[in-house]
Each structure stands twice: as structure tokens, then as C-alpha cells.
Amino acid sequence: MSLLEINKLKTYYSTYRGYIKAVDGVSLKIRSGEALGLVGESGCGKSTLALAIMHLLPSNARIIEGSIFFDGQDISNIDEDLLRKEYRWKKMAIVFQEAMNALNPVFKIGDQITEGIITHEHMPLKEAIDRARSALSIVGLDPELLVKYPHELSGGMRQRVMIAMALSCNPNFLIADEPTTALDVLIQAQIMKLLKNLQKKLDLSMMLITHDLSIVAETCDKCAIMYAGKLVEYSDIVTIFKKPLHPYTKGLIQAFPNLRGDLKKLISIKGSPPNLLDPPSGCVFHPRCSLAKNICKERAPILVESASGHTVACHLL
Amino acid sequence: MVEDDAVLNVSGLKKYFAVRKSYLSSFFGVKDLFIKAVDDVSFYIKRGEVFGLVGESGCGKTTTGKTVLRLIEPTSGETYFEGKNIYKLNKSEMRQLRRKMQMIYQDPYDSMNPRMTVFNIISEPIYIHKLVKNQVVLELVLQSMKNVDLVPPEEFLNRYPHELSGGQRQRVAIARTLVLNPSFIVADEPVSMLDVSIRAGILNLMKDLIENFGMSYLFITHDLAIARYMCNRAAIMYLGKIVEMGSMERLVKNPFHPYTSALMAAVPVPDPTEEKSKVVVSGEAPTPINPPPGCRFHPRCKQAMTMCKEREAVLLEIEKNHYVACHQFK
Numbered sequence: 313m314s315l316l317e318i319n320k321l322k323t324y325y326s327t328y329r330g331y332i333k334a335v336d337g338v339s340l341k342i343r344s345g346e347a348l349g350l351v352g353e354s355g356c357g358k359s360t361l362a363l364a365i366m367h368l369l370p371s372n373a374r375i376i377e378g379s380i381f382f383d384g385q386d387i388s389n390i391d392e393d394l395l396r397k398e399y400r401w402k403k404m405a406i407v408f409q410e411a412m413n414a415l416n417p418v419f420k421i422g423d424q425i426t427e428g429i430i431t432h433e434h435m436p437l438k439e440a441i442d443r444a445r446s447a448l449s450i451v452g453l454d455p456e457l458l459v460k461y462p463h464e465l466s467g468g469m470r471q472r473v474m475i476a477m478a479l480s481c482n483p484n485f486l487i488a489d490e491p492t493t494a495l496d497v498l499i500q501a502q503i504m505k506l507l508k509n510l511q512k513k514l515d516l517s518m519m520l521i522t523h524d525l526s527i528v529a530e531t532c533d534k535c536a537i538m539y540a541g542k543l544v545e546y547s548d549i550v551t552i553f554k555k556p557l558h559p560y561t562k563g564l565i566q567a568f569p570n571l572r573g574d575l576k577k578l579i580s581i582k583g584s585p586p587n588l589l590d591p592p593s594g595c596v597f598h599p600r601c602s603l604a605k606n607i608c609k610e611r612a613p614i615l616v617e618s619a620s621g622h623t624v625a626c627h628l629l
Numbered sequence: 630m631v632e633d634d635a636v637l638n639v640s641g642l643k644k645y646f647a648v649r650k651s652y653l654s655s656f657f658g659v660k661d662l663f664i665k666a667v668d669d670v671s672f673y674i675k676r677g678e679v680f681g682l683v684g685e686s687g688c689g690k691t692t693t694g695k696t697v698l699r700l701i702e703p704t705s706g707e708t709y710f711e712g713k714n715i716y717k718l719n720k721s722e723m724r725q726l727r728r729k730m731q732m733i734y735q736d737p738y739d740s741m742n743p744r745m746t747v748f749n750i751i752s753e754p755i756y757i758h759k760l761v762k763n764q765v766v767l768e769l770v771l772q773s774m775k776n777v778d779l780v781p782p783e784e785f786l787n788r789y790p791h792e793l794s795g796g797q798r799q800r801v802a803i804a805r806t807l808v809l810n811p812s813f814i815v816a817d818e819p820v821s822m823l824d825v826s827i828r829a830g831i832l833n834l835m836k837d838l839i840e841n842f843g844m845s846y847l848f849i850t851h852d853l854a855i856a857r858y859m860c861n862r863a864a865i866m867y868l869g870k871i872v873e874m875g876s877m878e879r880l881v882k883n884p885f886h887p888y889t890s891a892l893m894a895a896v897p898v899p900d901p902t903e904e905k906s907k908v909v910v911s912g913e914a915p916t917p918i919n920p921p922p923g924c925r926f927h928p929r930c931k932q933a934m935t936m937c938k939e940r941e942a943v944l945l946e947i948e949k950n951h952y953v954a955c956h957q958f959k
Contacts, residue, residue, distance in 0.1 A: 353824035496686055496851065497892055498908075505908050553902075569858045571853055584824075
């Protein structure tokens with residue numbers, strides 16, 4: 313049974329130059345207890361998808377079409393009060409990209425964690441503080457840090473605070489949006505290990521958004537590749553890396569340097585990602601695809617699922 | 630550590646930045662504090678070689694890069710470029726030398742004037758160094774753009790930086806250094822702001838340029854996999870000091886210093902069937918204002934001995950051309 317099921321979701325930003333098709337017909341499933349890696353380059357709509365699930369889209373963005381089923385309930389146009397009461401933070405939570413900017417610099421860590429707990433769980437301050445303390449110890453921080461300000465913490469500690477905050481109301485679904493992008497290698501390894509352990513321990517379902525294929529390879533069970541607002545390939549993690557079918561997925565893997573094994577020449581994908589105000593006709597990847605045929609320019613490919621659950625959108629298959 | 634056929638020889642380089650203190654505290658004899666960004670660093674770069682400077686943020690790699698170009702003055706130490714101590718040169722001699730030593734910056738979005746066209750950006754160094762007569766400037770610019778695969782160059786000449794993609798911008802930045810035909814380039818995280826699919830193109834371009842023009846690079850990066858792809862030799866920096874230096878493959882396959890091993894182990898592997906990365910070191914690097922006494926890595930090192938707390942470890946040649954600063958290896 314899928315915990316989260318997204319069906320043909322379209323989320324557009326309206327700007328004075330027209331609609332930016334950030335998420336354009338994406339369908340995805342996440343089973344309970346599963347970790348999905350959502351991979352794509354900057355501007356491909358992966359963060360917009362996360363914000364759409366959480367109902368945190370900026371005012372100029374709107375879900376145009378499609379549905380988001382969470383635990384069997386369509387939450388794509390659910391009442392905001394109900395969502396806040398029942399879902400956000402209690403059932404699903406998000407860890408944002410840059411912990412430095414996501415924390416409020418003028419409030420103590422404790423105030424920021426308890427604010428969320430009190431808003432969603434309606435408990436007295438004293439209990440909320442206890443809850444916050446235990447949340448901090450879960451992520452491997454000293455509970456005494458509650459009285460510190462964000463600037464007194466290092467980057468890795470701030471990211472741990474963000475994770476503690478997201479887990480403070482015991483959600484069963486966690487979105488981690490580029491949780492380690494601004495961090496150094498050693499700290500990145502620590503945070504990813506923490507997330508992986510917590511996911512196992514708390515039986516969380518997780519959506520890990522990143523541009524770094526190697527992180528997904530290490531932490532996720534399933535992997536979805538997005539390009540220019542579309543889902544191009546989805547499968548289990550080993551299939552994606554060992555038998556990728558979509559030319560874009562193949563390109564990404566060949567462009568990624570590896571520290572182990574033999575030194576291979578990197579192959580880049582020509583061109584650069586399209587402008588989503590005016591995406592290319594047909595398959596969005598065709599201007600950069602070395603195998604593109606006439607049909608690719610004319611018709612958009614649909615996602616086809618094989619028996620093993622390997623889903624690809626490409627005319628050439 | 631002086632190499633005869635080296636393009637660049639750096640010895641004992643130090644750069645301390647004074648920490649600003651309040652006006653009042655100067656009356657109470659509060660001690661001057663310094664950030665020891667680069668603390669006694671020595672290395673050389675051979676002709677046609679890519680030398681990597683690898684480390685976490687705040688370890689002093691960018692400061693080293695800027696100091697060896699004399700974009701900032703060192704606190705002490707020497708840098709010999711083609712046999713000349715560049716810190717002893719006067720302004721006009723330095724300007725002449727700058728033609729041969731150039732820099733590529735990290736952020737192609739910030740390192741270009743948004744009001745200048747691509748032609749203006751690339752031709753500016755030609756005018757500054759009065760390289761050629763005005764009539765041939767365009768020719769030189771076009772050639773340089775072809776060298777970085779900005780083709781057809783005519784199409785890009787009159788564009789502004791905001792009309793270019795990140796990868797194209799970084800190509801313009803490289804073209805701007807190439808017009809001067811430099812023999813040494815400091816590349817400071819040239820691909821860290823770029824997307825994965827574009828990154829490989831820029832890295833391959835930089836590799837081709839070495840083959841075609843025979844220049845040397847000081848390649849600054851925090852990404853070990855990229856360092857491995859690009860560099861012949863590399864130095865691993867930690868809190869302003871070089872902890873290990875040698876051939877890149879050797880550093881990857883068989884690191885000596887506990888910090889280098891920890892770094893290598895922590896890099897995730899883009900292959901789900903292979904062994905996963907490991908967390909070997911806990912905690913984070915302390916500030917370089919008051920670095921730990923003795924070996925700077927000892928508070929995080931699992932193999933630390935009493936000696937590590939007391940005495941600084943010196944960079945010693947353990948194998949031929951492989952240097953390590955660790956008390957375990959003597």
C-alpha cells in the first residue's frame with residue numbers, strides 16, 4: 313500500500329512572462345517505510361514538487377491539475393486548516409536545504425522547536441520543552457542546546473536541529489530537500505548516516521531530494537529522475553544505476569566522477585537545461601539527446617511501466 | 630622541497646588575518662587575535678601539471694590560491710614563479726607577470742560585470758595588458774572563444790552574462806583568462822556552482838587546454854572525486870596546514886594521514902552495489918583563530934597519542950615524492 317501517491321501532478325508558477333511549468337504531469341508512489349531519491353538538476357522542479365506535497369507553495373504557484381493521495385486521502389486541494397491540524401508536521405515534515413537560512417536567527421533553538429510542537433500538538437510549554445529535548449537527543453545533539461541561538465551552532469549542528477524539528481511531532485513521512493548541499497564531506501557523511509538510521513529506527517518513509525547521485529545510491533531504495541518538470545525514469549536503485557534506460561539518466565551517470573574503481577573519462581551532456589517558461593516541444597530532453605528522432609520533436613513520450621516496476625518515458629524503447 | 634623544473638615554488642607561506650576587536654578592548658590590553666588561514670605551507674607545481682589543493686571549507690585553500698597570485702599580500706614566506714620571487718617585485722613588474730598567471734573564480738554568476746558584454750569581458754585583459762593593436766583584438770577574442778567551445782563565437786559576442794547559462798558563463802570566464810596565454814592558472818572551485826551534466830564538459834575542456842597549451846593549474850576543490858579526475862598531484866589541507874601531499878592516485882588508493890583516510894572514506898559512492906561510505910571522524914573542524922595545540926587534527930583523530938597534543942607534526946617525505954605530517958609516520 314502506498315503511503316504517498318502522486319497522480320499527473322501539474323504545478324505552475326504564474327509570472328508576468330507566462331506560466332513556468334515547474335512540475336508538469338509527475339506521477340510517483342512512495343510505499344510505507346521506503347526511501348525514494350528524487351534526482352534532477354537545479355530548476356527541474358524537484359523542490360516545487362516537495363512544496364506542493366507540503367502545501368507550502370509560494371503565492372504565485374498553484375496546483376493546476378492532478379492529485380496527491382496521502383494515506384488514501386486526496387490532499388491536493390484539502391482545506392488549509394484541516395491540513396495544518398491533521399497532516400503537516402504531524403504526518404509529514406520537511407527538512408529544508410540551507411539550515412543557515414531556514415532557522416530564524418533572532419530566536420533560540422528551543423523557541424523554534426517548541427513553536428512547531430505547540431502549534432500542532434496543542435500541548436503546554438513544559439511538555440513541549442521535554443519533547444524538544446528528546447528530539448535533540450534523537451539527532452545526537454546535547455539537549456542543553458535549546459537555549460542557544462542558531463549562530464552559536466556549526467553548520468552540521470544546525471542541520472541536525474532542522475531534522476530534530478521535523479521529527480518533533482512524530483511524522484511518518486519526511487521530505488529532505490538537499491539536506492547536505494552546503495556541508496563538507498565529513499559532515500555530509502555524518503548527516504546522511506543519521507538520516508538513514510532514523511529512517512530505519514522510526515520506520516519513516518522518506519523522499520530525499522538531491523542533485524548528487526552518489527548520495528541517493530547510498531541511502532535510497534527507489535530512485536526517480538526528473539528533467540525539466542517531467543519524470544523521465546523511475547525504478548529501484550540498482551536498476552537505475554546498472555540498467556538505466558533513459559538517455560538522460562545514462563548521461564547523468566556517465567557525467568558523475570567516482571572516487572573508487574578505475575578512472576573513467578567523464579562524458580557531458582551537450583547543451584543546458586531548457587527554460588521552463590517555454591519548454592521544447594515533444595520530449596523535453598530531445599534538444600540535448602544524441603539519439604533524438606523526428607518523433608521525439610513532435611510527441612511527448614508517456615511513462616511506460618514494465619512488469620518489474622521500471623518506469624521510463626522515452627520513444628526509443 | 631624545491632623543484633627545478635617547477636613553474637611555481639611556494640615555501641613557508643603564511644597568511645594571518647587580524648580579527649577585529651572593539652575600540653575599548655584596545656585600552657585593556659586584549660591580545661591581538663589572528664585567523665591563521667594559511668600557516669607555513671610549501672609546495673611546488675611542475676610545468677603542464679594539475680596540482681590539487683583539497684580540503685573542507687575554511688581550511689585556507691582559497692587564501693593560498695589568492696596569495697600565490699599576490700592578489701593578497703602574505704604575512705611571510707616566498708612564492709617563486711618562473712624563478713622570480715613575486716613578493717619582491719614592484720607594481721609594474723608584477724603587472725607584467727600577471728599576464729602569465731591568471732585565476733578562474735568559483736561563481737560564474739558573481740565574477741562577471743553584468744553590464745559588460747561577452748566581448749567586453751574577454752577583451753578587457755587585452756586592453757589592460759596592451760597586448761595587441763586594436764584591430765586584432767576581435768580576432769584574438771574570437772579565437773579564445775573557439776578554444777573554449779563557445780561556437781559560433783559571433784553569436785555570443787554581444788550577449789550579456791544574464792543571457793548565458795551557467796556553463797557558458799564559466800566558459801567565458803575561462804576564455805577571458807586564455808586570451809592572455811597564461812602559463813599558470815589558479816582555478817578556485819570552477820565547477821562547484823554548475824549542474825552535474827554541465828560539470829563534466831567544463832572539466833574536460835580544462836583538461837584539453839592543458840594538452841593544447843601546456844599550462845599548469847592550481848586546482849582548488851572540496852570534491853575529492855573531481856580532484857581525482859583532474860589532478861596529477863595534490864595536497865590535502867586542514868586548518869591552514871598541508872597534512873599530506875603526493876600523487877593523486879596514491880592519495881586515493883593508499884592515504885597515510887588519518888584525516889586523508891577519513892575524507893576518502895566519507896565520499897559517497899555512485900554505485901549502489903559497492904561498499905558504502907563510512908563515518909570515521911566525528912565532530913567538526915575548530916576555528917582557525919585558536920587552533921588546537923600540537924597536531925591540529927588531534928582532537929578528532931582516533932589514533933591520537935600524547936605526543937600529538939604537544940608537538941606539531943612536520944611534513945616529512947615518507948616515500949619518494951609523498952609527504953605526510955603525522956607523528957605515526959617517521
